[in-house]
Amino acid sequence: MTRLSRKQLNRLDSRVAVPGYDRQSVTAGIVHFGVGGFHRAHQAMYLDQLMNDGKALDWGIIGVGVMPGDRRMQEVLAAQDHLYTLVVKHADGHYDARVIGSLVDYLFAPDDPDAVIERMADPAIRIVSLTVTEGGYNFHPVTGEFNVSNLDVQQDLANPERPRTTFGLVTEALRRRRERGIPPFTVMSCDNIQGNGEVAHRMFTAYARRRDAELAEWIEANVTFPNSMVDRITPVTTGEDIAELQSRFGIEDRWPVVCEPFTQWVLEDRFVDGRPPVEDAGVQVVGDVEPYELMKLRLLNASHQALCYFGYLSGYRYAHEVCQDPLFVEFLLAYMENEGSPTLADVPGVDLDEYRHTLIERFANPEIKDTLARLCAESSDRIPKWLLPVIREQLDSGGEIHRAAAVVASWARYAEGTDEDGQPIDVVDPLKDRLMAIAAESRTHPTAFVENRELFGDLGDQPRFRDAFLAALYSLRSSGARATVDALVKGVL
Secondary structure, eight states, X not given: OEEOSXXXXXXXXXXXXXXXXXXXXXXXXXXXXXXXXXXXXXXXXXXXXXXXXXXXXXXXXXXXXXXXXXXXXXXXXXXXXXXXXXXXXXXXXXXXXXXXXXXXXXXXXXXXXXXXXXXXXXXXXXXXXXXXXXXXXXXXXXXXXXXXXXXXXXXXXXXXXXXXXXXXXXXXXXXXXXXXXXXXXXXXXXXXXXXXXXXXXXXXXXXXXXXXXXXXXXXXXXXXXXXXXEEOOOOOOOHHHHHHHHHHHOEEOSSOEEEOSOOEEEEEXXXXXXXXXXXGGTOEEESOOHHHHHHIIIIIIHHHHHHHHHHHHTTOOBHHHHTTSHHHHHHXXXXXXXXXXXXXXXXXXXXXXXXXXXXXXXXXXXXXXXXXXXXXXXXXXXXXXXXXXXXXXXXXXXXXXXXXXXXXXXXHHHTTSBOTTSOBOOOOOTTHHHHHHHHHHTTTSTTTGGGOHHHHTTGGGOHHHHHHHHHHHHHHHHTOHHHHHHHHHHTOO
16 A cells, blocks of 8 residues: 655556656646635646646646635645545546646645735736635625625625635735735636636625725726636545545545546636646637536536436435436436527537437446435525526526426425435535425425525516426425426426
8 A cells, every 4th residue: 555645656556647747846826725626626637737748837736725624635635745646437437546746735724814815925826716616605696796794704804914715815915916016816716607707706806895995996907707617527535435546556545536537627718917728638718608607507517406306305315326217317308408408509519419418428427426415415506506597598488497497396395304205314505494494384385495585586476487396396295206207207297
């Protein structure tokens, strides 16, 4: 067994790809907030690929953690010289293992926020990137407005030079760069939000405006926030993944990353102070990301929601189990073709029918073992961004909505907190208590769930949506999840 570290790279199994470049020659050009599995399977992987080709050696990544749980990531990466193993799991059972070396440092912001700020104030840093999840942008799910009442935001506004939040840290770094005559950096969102760069722009400038109106104007005029679309299924690393890496490849890695073979990154070419040549690593650099991001959000992400609650209530626990069931496959394809796809504009270079079937193949990969519990989590952040826009556009155009409305009903049923065998469901959501209370109320007041205007706005007032939701919810309670999916497939619900 070989413990992963810089000195042990030459002792690893020959099947394991290792950095082909001198990591000591890599200098930092990017500070990244949110070094989770997805970032390490995606952006960091693309940079490592460029470095292996002798490029982008001045674009090393400094990771930053702001949440209490990020301390463990700091400890693990420091013990491994900021190296980790990326394991690509193919559907036929074949694994590819590769050590990624593009991360050069990791800072835990609560320990020393000034150290984080000063790294971002360094002229060498030209991009600050983000994978902070949908909820990390601190905006209202219906209005889209910045949540100034957030207690950590309030603390940062009161103590702007010792901030806790990503907003406070990044804004203070920009202030120092401006004060020192250093050009600003680009803020690059890599999260699953429609118009993620535009959302980041609005949220960061809203925070800055509360702090200093003149600084906010400077940010508006000088900082760019490119949009991007990112895609790679990256389930949470489990103890089984760690043990499997040891048994297959003899590597002791305390926090490897596992992912599917597919990867995609579409990036708007709008950077204020340069960027790495990511197109040389397969990134699609385009003028307009929106067609690609809507495709992904309304087909892939919304389909994850379409399968997870129905699947869990039907007794499945993994995405691949659901997508190896022909009934669910027929339901998902029908949602994508008849409800999701009609809301999309032309997507240059993409055959949508092929894309839809590729999604099913990806979801059905048994090696990924993506849990339905993970897909069911944080629904109050996901459903309003991924599925409700489909329903609204289809209502406006007179298109089909009954499948998407049924997905909302399946969420409401899941939020009741017990499955069809009476076993408890661990509902994971920032609004858990409120959602579960409303779901329970809907037993006697069936429309209570969609009358929650914080999440649904006026959607619950729309008769066609409300009727479809109620029909599906009644079927879920009277006949069960699988029978409801069967009725949707047969067109009798």
